[in-house]
Structure formats: C-alpha cells, structure tokens
Amino acid sequence: MIKNCLITLLLITGMTAMAQQQPVVKVSGEVARPLALYPETLRQMKRATVSLKDRDGNDHAYTGVPVQVILEQAGVTTGKTLRGENLSKYLLVRCADGYEVLFSLAELDSSFTDRVVILADESGGQPLPAGKGPFRLVVPGEKKPARSSFQVTEMIIRFAKD
Numbered sequence: 001m002i003k004n005c006l007i008t009l010l011l012i013t014g015m016t017a018m019a020q021q022q023p024v025v026k027v028s029g030e031v032a033r034p035l036a037l038y039p040e041t042l043r044q045m046k047r048a049t050v051s052l053k054d055r056d057g058n059d060h061a062y063t064g065v066p067v068q069v070i071l072e073q074a075g076v077t078t079g080k081t082l083r084g085e086n087l088s089k090y091l092l093v094r095c096a097d098g099y100e101v102l103f104s105l106a107e108l109d110s111s112f113t114d115r116v117v118i119l120a121d122e123s124g125g126q127p128l129p130a131g132k133g134p135f136r137l138v139v140p141g142e143k144k145p146a147r148s149s150f151q152v153t154e155m156i157i158r159f160a161k162d
C-alpha cells in the first residue's frame, strides 16, 4: 500500500518535472521498473549524508539518496536476491561530459558492505554548483574521488557477459 502510494507519487512528480524540463537521472537496463529521478523525486526519498575528501584531501559533506535505495525502488536485485548469477551484474554511471564509471552491485549493497554510496544533490545545505551538479555520485572510503562522478545523467544496470 505504502509502496504503491510512493510509486504513484514518483509518477506524478515525474510527469510534472518532465513538463517543466527539469534535470533528470534515468535508471534503466536490468531493472523491474525504469526510473526517472528528478530533483523533487530525490527530495522525497530516504536520504543520507556522507563525507568525501576532494582531490586536495579536504573533507566535504554531501547529502542525497543512497544508491541502494534507488536500486530497490527500480526493482534491481539487492539484499537477499543479490546472489548467484546476479553477482555478475554491474551499475554503469554515465555523466553529461561522457565520463563513465562502474560498480559491481555487491560494492553498493548493505548486505556486503557498510560503505554507503549516494546520489547527492546538495552539499553544506546548498544545491551542488553548476559544474558538479545537479547530481553527483559520492563514493566515500576510496583513496581518490575519481569514481565520485559529477553531472550524472544515467544509471544503467547490466549483466557482465563474455
């Protein structure tokens, strides 16, 4: 019931946002439900704050939606269903400048790791600056921020095949 309401809400905010030509992150591929995540959609979802060191070693707090929450909403294999052949699935993150990074699903799943990767839309209570936003993947716990991709436009789930 609550889930249906949430999906309806996501649809309505999605249609409104589309009419206004708002920025969007599309979630597609090996998903039960493709998603279009608009600024308003992300504000309605469960949120988290994580810390990321920039390339000069300074810490910055970013807030947004855990990637796991997005994958659950899209009906991707997570948690108990992330086993067997599903362990060869990956998330490809694509950005406006053509930059691409990938993660195996297990890297993003709380049944495998305590590290929380988020799709951030704010830092220090402010929207992300034009060059970095409106949506940035924030990947804490790595030696460099190279996978913390900015200007994210697409999240694609695929099976790794030969």
Ligand SMILES: Nc1nc2c(c(=O)[nH]1)N[C@H]1C(S)=C(S)[C@@H](COP(=O)(O)O)O[C@H]1N2
Pocket (backbone or CB within 6 Å): 053, 054, 055, 056, 095, 096, 097, 099, 144, 145, 146, 147, 148, 149, 150, 151, 152
């Ligand atoms: N879209 C996009 N994201 C990107 C990059 C890029 O070229 N394009 N460079 C990456 C690299 S190599 C680094 S080191 C960090 C730099 O992020 P910072 O400016 O917050 O330190 O952004 C990462 N995210």
Ligand SMILES: [Mo]
Pocket (backbone or CB within 6 Å): 055, 144, 145, 146
């Ligand atoms: Mo970098």
